[in-house]
Amino acid sequence: MNEDAKWAAVSENDSSFDGVFFYGVKTTGIFCRPSCKSKVPRRENVRFFDSAGQARQEGFRPCKRCRPDLLSYQPLKELAEKAKDLIDSSIENKLALANELRNLGLTQHRLAELFRDHYGLTISEYSQRVRLEKARVMLAATREPIANIAFDVGFESLSAFYRFFRKQTGMTPSAYRQTCQRPTGQNSANRGPANQSSANQISAEKREEN
Numbered sequence: 356m357n358e359d360a361k362w363a364a365v366s367e368n369d370s371s372f373d374g375v376f377f378y379g380v381k382t383t384g385i386f387c388r389p390s391c392k393s394k395v396p397r398r399e400n401v402r403f404f405d406s407a408g409q410a411r412q413e414g415f416r417p418c419k420r421c422r423p424d425l426l427s428y429q430p431l432k433e434l435a436e437k438a439k440d441l442i443d444s445s446i447e448n449k450l451a452l453a454n455e456l457r458n459l460g461l462t463q464h465r466l467a468e469l470f471r472d473h474y475g476l477t478i479s480e481y482s483q484r485v486r487l488e489k490a491r492v493m494l495a496a497t498r499e500p501i502a503n504i505a506f507d508v509g510f511e512s513l514s515a516f517y518r519f520f521r522k523q524t525g526m527t528p529s530a531y532r533q534t535c536q537r538p539t540g541q542n543s544a545n546r547g548p549a550n551q552s553s554a555n556q557i558s559a560e561k562r563e564e565n
């Protein structure tokens with residue numbers, strides 16, 4: 356979850372993120388749950404924390420209104436977080452990931468429910484986001500051949516990866532890479548020549564189109 360998403364949750368007092376993160380207001384030294392009904396602070400005064408403990412360590416005191424301190428012990432939340440960490444770290448290996456999720460000790464149904472309650476996304480929606488983000492970063496910042504990237508983000512075939520990427524972004528992976536790596540482009544992530552793996556990209560696109 357990035358800071359913009361956290362800020363949106365704070366602005367909307369979104370209780371589905373209670374326990375997922377906390378925010379502190381630098382000018383008051385108080386920290387709150389995202390759902391706190393007190394006046395929405397100015398964004399530049401806000402800091403985000405992963406836990407109530409972290410907010411306290413940084414010298415913030417719990418808000419008397421929303422009592423974020425009462426959220427500090429949450430075994431269910433921990434399970435949801437563990438599931439999320441597993442997805443983040445094992446996205447490239449579906450089988451291992453499925454096993455590890457099973458080892459959390461909840462039924463698939465219960466885990467799915469818990470995850471959705473905490474993050475507002477299904478496990479598969481979240482996995483897709485992680486795949487897409489990882490693919491974007493690798494495309495933008497590395498010269499890794501696209502076939503390797505597809506594999507690294509958990510696709511067994513290049514064409515499945517192409518379909519997925521195009522559906523999510525409206526672009527092919529190689530077009531996306533060119534946008535990011537264009538030497539004169541404004542958002543060029545990598546100013547060096549980006550031709551090293553172009554032969555690979557072209558053949559990948561041909562295979563996709565066939």
Ligand SMILES: [Zn+2]
Pocket residue numbers: 386387388391392393418419420421422
């Ligand atoms: Zn509060």
